Amino acid sequence: MIDILNALALLANFVIVPALAYGSQLALGALGVTMIYAVLRFSNFAHGETMSFGAMISVLSTWGLQEAGITIGSLPTALLALPISIVATVCVCLLSDRLIYRYYRTQKAAPVTYLIISVGVLFILSGVIRFIIGPKDQIFADGQRFILKARAFKEMTGLDQGLAIKTTQGVTVITAVVIVALLFWFLNQTRTGKSMRAYSDNEELALLSGINPARVVMITWIITGALAAIAGTLYGLDKGYKPFTYLGLVLPIFSAAIVGGVGNPVGAIFGGFVIAFSEMLLTFAYKRVIAYLTPGEWVPDGLMQLLATDYKLAVSFVILVIVLLIKPTGMFSGKTL
Amino acid sequence: MRKLLIALFSGAMLTATASAEDVKIGIILGFTGPIESLTPDMAAGAELAIAEVNGGGKFMGGSKVTGIRGDSTCVDSAAAQATAERLVTSDKVNAIMGADCSGVTGAILANVAMANGVVMISPSATSPGLSTAEDNGLFFRTAPSDARQGQVVAEILKDRGFMNAAITYTNNDYGKGLADSIESNFKAVGGTVTINTSHEEGKGDYSAEVAALAQAGGDILIVAGYLDQGGKAIIQSSLDTGAFDIFYLPDGMIGDSLPAAIGDGLNGSIGDVPGTDSPGAAMFVELAAKAGFKGDGPFSPESYDAAALIMLAMQAAGSTNSQDFKSKVMDVANAPGKKVFPGDLSAALEYIAAGGEVDYVGASAVELIGPGESAGSYREILVDGGKNTTVGFR
Numbered sequence: 001m002i003d004i005l006n007a008l009a010l011l012a013n014f015v016i017v018p019a020l021a022y023g024s025q026l027a028l029g030a031l032g033v034t035m036i037y038a039v040l041r042f043s044n045f046a047h048g049e050t051m052s053f054g055a056m057i058s059v060l061s062t063w064g065l066q067e068a069g070i071t072i073g074s075l076p077t078a079l080l081a082l083p084i085s086i087v088a089t090v091c092v093c094l095l096s097d098r099l100i101y102r103y104y105r106t107q108k109a110a111p112v113t114y115l116i117i118s119v120g121v122l123f124i125l126s127g128v129i130r131f132i133i134g135p136k137d138q139i140f141a142d143g144q145r146f147i148l149k150a151r152a153f154k155e156m157t158g159l160d161q162g163l164a165i166k167t168t169q170g171v172t173v174i175t176a177v178v179i180v181a182l183l184f185w186f187l188n189q190t191r192t193g194k195s196m197r198a199y200s201d202n203e204e205l206a207l208l209s210g211i212n213p214a215r216v217v218m219i220t221w222i223i224t225g226a227l228a229a230i231a232g233t234l235y236g237l238d239k240g241y242k243p244f245t246y247l248g249l250v251l252p253i254f255s256a257a258i259v260g261g262v263g264n265p266v267g268a269i270f271g272g273f274v275i276a277f278s279e280m281l282l283t284f285a286y287k288r289v290i291a292y293l294t295p296g297e298w299v300p301d302g303l304m305q306l307l308a309t310d311y312k313l314a315v316s317f318v319i320l321v322i323v324l325l326i327k328p329t330g331m332f333s334g335k336t337l
Numbered sequence: 338m339r340k341l342l343i344a345l346f347s348g349a350m351l352t353a354t355a356s357a358e359d360v361k362i363g364i365i366l367g368f369t370g371p372i373e374s375l376t377p378d379m380a381a382g383a384e385l386a387i388a389e390v391n392g393g394g395k396f397m398g399g400s401k402v403t404g405i406r407g408d409s410t411c412v413d414s415a416a417a418q419a420t421a422e423r424l425v426t427s428d429k430v431n432a433i434m435g436a437d438c439s440g441v442t443g444a445i446l447a448n449v450a451m452a453n454g455v456v457m458i459s460p461s462a463t464s465p466g467l468s469t470a471e472d473n474g475l476f477f478r479t480a481p482s483d484a485r486q487g488q489v490v491a492e493i494l495k496d497r498g499f500m501n502a503a504i505t506y507t508n509n510d511y512g513k514g515l516a517d518s519i520e521s522n523f524k525a526v527g528g529t530v531t532i533n534t535s536h537e538e539g540k541g542d543y544s545a546e547v548a549a550l551a552q553a554g555g556d557i558l559i560v561a562g563y564l565d566q567g568g569k570a571i572i573q574s575s576l577d578t579g580a581f582d583i584f585y586l587p588d589g590m591i592g593d594s595l596p597a598a599i600g601d602g603l604n605g606s607i608g609d610v611p612g613t614d615s616p617g618a619a620m621f622v623e624l625a626a627k628a629g630f631k632g633d634g635p636f637s638p639e640s641y642d643a644a645a646l647i648m649l650a651m652q653a654a655g656s657t658n659s660q661d662f663k664s665k666v667m668d669v670a671n672a673p674g675k676k677v678f679p680g681d682l683s684a685a686l687e688y689i690a691a692g693g694e695v696d697y698v699g700a701s702a703v704e705l706i707g708p709g710e711s712a713g714s715y716r717e718i719l720v721d722g723g724k725n726t727t728v729g730f731r
Contacts, residue, residue: 013578014548022542135369137566139598150579162579235541240570245541283545285552303532303553309545310508310535 002159007292009161013150019273019280021169021238024176027272028231029249030256031183031265032224038200038263039220040101042114045250047228049125052246054089054229055236056133061085062140074144076171078237085233090225096121097221105217122247129243138241141168168238179230180269183223187265192219200263248313252279255316259323261330270331275316283309360402360657362387362647363424365435365445366640367411371507371538371563372437374594379460380406381630382621382640382700383434386682388628390648393683395690397652404644409436409445411563412509412538417441421449431657432647433457434640439464439511446476456659456666458646460639463588463611464514468708474663477670479639479646479703480611481713483511486587487518489609489715489731494557494585495526497607502528502585503555505546505571507562508535515561515587531555538567543574551580559585564595576602583607586718591635596723603720610635612716613702614730621679621700638679638700639711645682645699646670652689670705672696 029051036044044050061081071077100117147170150162187193192215199206199216207213232246239245256275260267285303307315323330364383366376387404390396405428407420417436424430433455436442442462450457451473458477459467465484470476494502504519506512512535520530532553536546550558550571558581562568568590575581576599586595586608596603612618618633621641625632632638649669654662674694677685685695697703704712717729 014544014551014580018542018544018548022544136373146577150577164578166577239541242539242541244539249541280545280548283549285549287552288554289552303549305549305552308534309549310537312545 003292005157006159006161007289009153009157009159009163010289010292013161013163015277015280015284017163017165017169019276021166021172022280023273023276024173025231025235025238025272026249026252026256026276027269028176028179028227028234029253030260030268030272031180032227032231033253033257034260034263034265034268035220035224035227037257039196039216040105040114042111042118043254043262044224045115045118046096046121046125047224047253048246048248048250049122049129050089050093050225050228051232051235051249052129052243053092053125053232054085054225055232055241055246056129056243057085057088057229058082058233058236059133059138059140059241062142066142071142074167076141076143076168076237078140078233079171079175082230082233086226086229089229089232090222092125093221093225093228094218097217126243126247133243135243138236140241141237143167166238168234172234172238175230175234179227183227183265186223196220251313252276252316255320258330259319261332264330264332267330267332274331275319278319279312279315282306282315283312360397360400360648360651361428361430362402362404362644363407363421363428363430363433363435364404364644365407365409365417365421365424365433366437367441368406368408370409370411370413371566372411372589372592374565375592375635376437378625378630378632378634378637379437379640380404381628382625382632382637383460383644385624385628386641386644386648389624389680389682390645390686393686395683395686396648397655397657400657402648404434405430407435409438409441411438411441414441414444418444418448421445425449425453425455430455431651432659432662434644434647435459437461437636438509439467439514440509443467443470443510446470446472450475454659456647456650456663458643458666460643461588461636462511464510465518466510466514468710472708474709475659477643477646477666477705477709479642479699479701479705479711480636481711481715483515483518485713486515486609486715487520487522489713490519490559490585490587491522491526491528492731493607493609493717494523494528499557499583499585500528501531501555502557502559503531503550503553503581504533504559504561505536505550506533507567507589508537511589512561515589516559519559519561519587529555536562536567536571538563540567540570543567543570544578547571547574547578547580550575551578555581557581557583557585559587560590561587562589564590564592569595569598572599572603586720588635591718591725593634593725596720596725601723604722606720608718608720608725609715609731610718611639611701611711611713612727612730613714615698615702617678617698617700617702624679632700641679642697642699642701642703645677645679646697646703648682649677649685649689649695649697652686653695667705667709669695670697670703 148165150164153163256271260271285305291299409417506516584606591610622632650662650665653665674696
């Protein structure tokens with residue numbers, strides 16, 4: 001029995017807890033991508049850099065707050081900086097729409113044109129970020145580092161295996177749950193949310209029934225900007241802010257959105273966790289887990305690892321290909337909100 | 338036509354002599370990238386040697402030397418080659434002090450230095466692969482090969498009673514060469530390597546890598562990476578999950594920024610970095626303090642020595658042309674001759690001009706062996722009280 005508990009603690013420490021946090025970050029990112037796709041009908045490759053921009057504003061405001069001596073005890077100060085970051089990121093999104101995307105919308109440009117434009121926006125944003133904060137890593141997490149320390153867990157339970165939960169991991173998951181709940185309430189219960197869903201479902205019909213398209217587009221950008229700022233900040237808080245890594249995050253985010261069914265919010269969340277858990281489960285070495293679960297003292301010679309960790313990114317590709325082959329619309333048939 | 342060619346040729350000779358008045362040395366180091374916290378002191382070391390030579394006025398009948406900095410990025414071979422190409426063809430440097438990381442150094446050597454016939458002396462490229470790389474006699478290093486570091490690591494681990502180790506290395510020439518050298522040497526002294534696996538630089542998250550390392554287990558984790566990027570993240574993640582408590586830090590991981598970033602969790606970890614207890618090291622620290630930088634930082638003495646060797650070899654050959662002075666580098670670095678320490682460069686130049694022979698000892702007790710690389714002595718490091726402390730020499 002104790003062996004089974006040890007195996008569970010081991011899995012929780014190295015797979016379940018990190019995958020939950022990573023999955024929440026991916027889910028929030030994928031929600032942003034999916035919102036843009038559902039309403040504006042294009043794949044926004046600049047979303048990773050938008051997240052990076054939001055995280056950067058959080059870093060800068062956190063420093064400002066720390067300077068002023070404002071903190072929130074054991075929680076990271078970045079949570080207080082989040083509203084500032086959301087406002088700034090929303091402004092950037094609205095500005096990019098006003099200056100760039102709106103022009104092409106009046107031209108009724110093809111989705112592929114939008115896609116290329118979003119790559120252009122990506123380069124501009126990443127240039128701005130490097131100009132403001134530079135290419136170096138920034139650590140801005142403060143407060144208490146752990147909710148549960150590995151050693152404390154061992155002493156508490158008497159198990160051989162430790163379980164560590166970082167404050168940032170806890171904050172990430174809880175924030176993600178709150179944000180997703182708010183988003184679903186907004187989309188399903190409010191008049192504005194319903195008009196967005198109508199617009200996404202059938203644009204012409206929505207226009208005929210008197211929905212203002214400019215307003216729907218604006219609200220979509222506001223929601224996307226807010227989601228990006230939150231996702232970017234949580235990711236930076238959990239793993240340290242590195243401006244370069246957000247570009248690499250675009251691939252798993254798109255995989256998550258497409259696996260779940262692009263344009264479908266439930267699918268985006270589901271996809272985020274599918275990608276995160278597959279990356280972690282497929283590259284984990286099960287040597288000790290198997291040793292605990294088999295009777296006796298036998299320990300496998302090899303690492304019992306399905307894929308080397310170098311192939312982590314390839315996992316999202318493979319899942320993407322499989323889903324596109326079997327169910328091209330994604331697991332929760334996408335296209336509308 | 339023949340006359341014209343002769344005229345052109347003598348013209349070219351004339352310009353060559355004329356440019357000897359202003360000698361340029363390229364200083365190619367990774368001012369951005371995963372060892373960016375080390376390179377300012379390395380460049381300062383090389384520039385100190387140049388300033389010393391200029392101050393004495395004894396170099397090549399009063400020639401001035403200028404150092405020109407270029408960014409190697411440490412990891413991006415294409416960017417490093419472009420930098421080297423620019424320094425060689427447009428700034429017309431006579432020799433290169435650099436590069437720093439093994440991969441970019443090999444790339445510059447193969448594609449720029451050999452193509453243009455320029456001598457390069459690296460202060461910090463330690464990959465064993467560079468010992469056998471084709472170099473037309475143009476490449477030297479004041480850093481030892483990692484084949485030697487592997488032996489030192491194995492000895493330190495054994496002496497401290499660690500017989501079970503996991504290894505993670507940065508996925509490039511430096512990391513792979515060092516990890517393999519450590520593994521074979523550690524096995525030779527009876528140790529067990531539970532896993533020897535790579536990590537990529539510049540990723541956001543290393544929890545999967547750490548998970549695999551943790552499952553393989555071991556008393557100590559050897560992190561053959563870089564202190565400002567992946568290496569640091571792996572250590573942080575290992576401490577967070579309780580996967581490892583003690584780390585072994587080879588030369589790429591030694592620097593003040595690492596204990597400062599990790600904090601108390603790093604106390605008790607051990608490591609090594611090229612270094613010596615020869616009197617030259619202390620002299621260099623003093624000179625560096627006067628010049629306003631840290632002279633005991635990793636590879637800073639080696640950088641001073643690399644620049645000094647270039648200028649001494651030029652003086653010995655009486656030429657700033659790489660083809661002429663490349664054969665003199667080993668002569669000035671090794672016995673016989675008058676021993677030269679940091680601060681003695683002007684006297685040494687004068688002595689060479691008068692026809693004497695020198696044996697450059699410098700800040701890192703330079704002794705070039707085999708294909709022109711340092712024989713290698715190391716400082717043994719223990720992280721104690723949030724600082725890297727030297728506990729011995731190997």
